[in-house]
Amino acid sequence: MRPLMIFAAGLGTRMRPLTDSLPKPLIPVAGRTLLDRALDLGRDAGAGPVVVNTHYLGDQIAAHLADRDVAISDEPGTILDTGGGLRQALPLLGQGPVMTLNPDVVWTGPNPLAALNAAWRDEMEALLMLVPLDRATGRQGAGDFSLDAAGRISRRGDFVYGGAQIIRPDRLARIPDAAFSLNRLWDLLIAEGRAFGIAHPGGWCDVGYPQAIPLAEAMLDA
Incomplete structure (x- = not known):
């Protein structure tokens, strides 16, 4: 089994007014x-252990998970962003590479975490699940990455980060800031050729704002 971190501490600003009283991860x-x-x-x-971080309206998420075998990494003060949040949760996740998942997307087709596990190799320090921009339902904006023939990623291109990855967290200890994005770590790994990606062949929808909910539901019904 490989540990899994689910990022659920965000403020859900783009999802207002639905998130005025409900944390985005609990939106149906x-x-x-x-x-x-x-x-x-x-x-x-087959992930385990599973950790969910919380901040905004975190008591609702904790209550929702009360009967689950899921650990909570609460961020009661300043929100730590993805990098700081993952680093805080490492004692709950254990050693070695970690899967991370953003809950505010919906997938169809192969399980992205299972596909990442199948593609992971020891030479990698990060393996990101990417979605071709022309199939990224609900996406607002340009792509994030390009893929070369060896599967290495570089910034800017026609692939969107899908919100699922495997990453070695060792280098997080070298970043002095308390709150920071995993983009900081990705940039280090990209510079060294240690960051890779694979493309998801199924459906994907960014459910980050209210108008995307019917898009995701239509994709699930297709």
């Missing part, structure tokens, strides 16, 4: 919360 899509959909992917990929 086709009758199931985004967080439960993420947990399903982790379970089906």
Whole structure:
């Protein structure tokens, strides 16, 4: 089993007014919360242990998970962003490479976490699940990355980061800031040719704003 970190501490600003009183991971899509959909992917990929970080309206997420075998890494003060949040949760996750998952996306087709596990190699320090921009439902903006023939990623291109990855967290200890994005670590790994990507062949929808919910539900019904 490989440990899984689910990022659920965000403020959900783009999802207002739905997030005025509900944390974004608990918003339902086709009758199931985004967080439960993420947990399903982790379970089906054999993930363990599973850690969810919390900040905004975190008590609601904790109550939702009260009967689950899921550890909570609470961030009661300043939100730590993805890099700081992952570093804080490492004692709960254990040693070695970690899977991370953003719950505010919906997938169809192969389980992205299982696909990442199957493609992981020891030479990698990060392996990102990417989505071709022309198939990235609900995406607002340009692509994030390019892929070369060896599967290495570079900044800017026609692939979107899908919100799922495997990453070695060792270098997080070298970053002095308390709160920081995993983009800081990605940039170090890209510069050394240690960051890789694979393309998801199925459907994907960014559920980061209210108008994307019906897009995701239509994709699930297709």
